[in-house]
Amino acid sequence: MQLDPxxxxxxxxxxxxxxxxxxxxxxxxxxxxxxxxxxxxxxxTILGTMVENIAVxxxxxxxxxxxxxxPIYNVTIxxxxxxxxxAMTAAIRRGCERATHEHPLRSSVVxxxxxxxxxxxxxxxxxxxxxxxxxxxxxxxxxxxxxxxGSENGSFLQMLIPADGAAAVxxxxxxxxxxxxxxxxxxxIVGVGVGGTSDLCMHLAKIAAxxxxxxxxxxxxxxxxxxxxxxxxxxxxxxxxGLGGRATSFRVHVEVAATHITMNPVAVNIQCxxxxxxxxxxxxxxxxxx
Amino acid sequence: xxxxxxxxxVSEAQVRALKAGDTVTLEKTLFxxxxxxxxAMFDHGRTTRFDLKGHAVVHTxxxxxxxxxxxxxxxxxxxxCIGTTTSMRMxxxxxxxxxxxxxxxxxGKGGMGPGTLAALRDIGGVYLxxxxxxxxxxxxxxxxxxxVDMDDLHPESLWKFRITHFGPLLVTMDSHGGSLxxxxxxxxxxxxxxxxxxxxxAERPA
Numbered sequence: 478m479q480l481d482p483x484x485x486x487x488x489x490x491x492x493x494x495x496x497x498x499x500x501x502x503x504x505x506x507x508x509x510x511x512x513x514x515x516x517x518x519x520x521x522t523i524l525g526t527m528v529e530n531i532a533v534x535x536x537x538x539x540x541x542x543x544x545x546x547x548p549i550y551n552v553t554i555x556x557x558x559x560x561x562x563x564a565m566t567a568a569i570r571r572g573c574e575r576a577t578h579e580h581p582l583r584s585s586v587v588x589x590x591x592x593x594x595x596x597x598x599x600x601x602x603x604x605x606x607x608x609x610x611x612x613x614x615x616x617x618x619x620x621x622x623x624x625x626x627g628s629e630n631g632s633f634l635q636m637l638i639p640a641d642g643a644a645a646v647x648x649x650x651x652x653x654x655x656x657x658x659x660x661x662x663x664x665x666i667v668g669v670g671v672g673g674t675s676d677l678c679m680h681l682a683k684i685a686a687x688x689x690x691x692x693x694x695x696x697x698x699x700x701x702x703x704x705x706x707x708x709x710x711x712x713x714x715x716x717x718x719g720l721g722g723r724a725t726s727f728r729v730h731v732e733v734a735a736t737h738i739t740m741n742p743v744a745v746n747i748q749c750x751x752x753x754x755x756x757x758x759x760x761x762x763x764x765x766x767x
Numbered sequence: 768x769x770x771x772x773x774x775x776x777v778s779e780a781q782v783r784a785l786k787a788g789d790t791v792t793l794e795k796t797l798f799x800x801x802x803x804x805x806x807a808m809f810d811h812g813r814t815t816r817f818d819l820k821g822h823a824v825v826h827t828x829x830x831x832x833x834x835x836x837x838x839x840x841x842x843x844x845x846x847x848c849i850g851t852t853t854s855m856r857m858x859x860x861x862x863x864x865x866x867x868x869x870x871x872x873x874x875g876k877g878g879m880g881p882g883t884l885a886a887l888r889d890i891g892g893v894y895l896x897x898x899x900x901x902x903x904x905x906x907x908x909x910x911x912x913x914x915v916d917m918d919d920l921h922p923e924s925l926w927k928f929r930i931t932h933f934g935p936l937l938v939t940m941d942s943h944g945g946s947l948x949x950x951x952x953x954x955x956x957x958x959x960x961x962x963x964x965x966x967x968x969a970e971r972p973a
Contacts, residue, residue: 519937526898526904527898527900527901529901529904530898530901530902530904533904533907534903537903537906537907539847539848539902539903539906540830540847540902540903541900541902542850542899542900542901542902543827543849543850543852543902543905544850545830580847581830581832581833581847582830582847583828583829583831583847583848584922585828585922592803594922596921626852626853627852627877627900643968644967644968647963647966647967647968648963648966648968648970651962651966652959655955655956658877658878658948658951659876659877659878659899660853660855660876660877660878661853661877662853662876662899662900705966709962709965709966712962713955713958713959713962714954714955714958715951715955716951718876718877718896718898718899719877719948720896720947720951721947721950721951721954749899750900751900
């Protein structure tokens, strides 16, 4: 299969708008689960407002949240696909710009030093385009994540040392969740990276924060910590919007990578309750939103 | 816990009557303000042609559509999606915004810190929490964009919205030292040691 840049451009545009308007089914189910378990009256009201907002966005064909985020495109290329990588990346950028102008969307992207907003949702190295490969025959998957800043500002890295052990990793996560309180728009998905280098550790935390609910860390030790921390964060009493209650997080997600004998890095990246993402598959049969 | 309906602008007595845990619905006028607007006003000495005295500001930067000005509305924008951003980044601007421009009501999400709480107490103001991320719903409370100032900072301009039944909003910080955000943080901090012990992650003695 030959990847067509004009098709990628249209998809990059459509996925940005779709991600901003339709919350994935796993997150909607997450709200149902949290609402059933919540006993605090204020927390129940707040969760109810969030669920109502999802319905209003669908009914009025509007954005779920005003934060159009930093646009991230995760492209996964399968077997027997030929593509021009430069053309593909340029097509994604054009699609992202067109979504911003044609919808229109707020451009939330500025130069980091001058703070100049080009009003395109694009800038130096933005949108972020991550390219990976997998086994699927003649398939290209494009996942679009508009990463909101309230939760992205809840990002932390600590280069712990081996003597600190796994206990310090868990302590770090609990302390950062307390520190963030309501600022990261709970209920959240707490993404945790353990191991790797500093940059890989942070990237693992992002993968964890944006992984669908209901998925589990493929590493058994990571999965164990994930389960323990998921229970622990909802005992803190922070609750939806940080105004008290059980529902601080949908889930803590952990991703791990091997690390150096002298290192014990941990990273936290948080996803807000408007945990938006949209994915499409390109195959010889056409395009399908999944 | 009482519900209040307030039409802006409000008086000092009106905001001092509000207590943490009360709810408020706002009517008439609301201004949108955030990072770049406040940096321009208080770090770079810019002023606005809007009279903010006794008014309410919401921490926001909206999604808008450019339109031709209509009869009765000279502003070239209409709302697309308007929601609320995290307030804590604006912490150091609360006092000057209240002192210099006379703002009495701050609407945001996630709460603010001790500096804001002191300013609310000293000058007479209130912080109202909106449910962050519920912007599609919040947009239905906004009738029109009446005017815009400092639009070179777009989308972080100073926006003037006409509102209808904006809320209910929760009073989470009042002029009597009450802060639900501080209360929740104290609860979480108090529970920390037991939670860490259960995780086998208790702090080592120094």
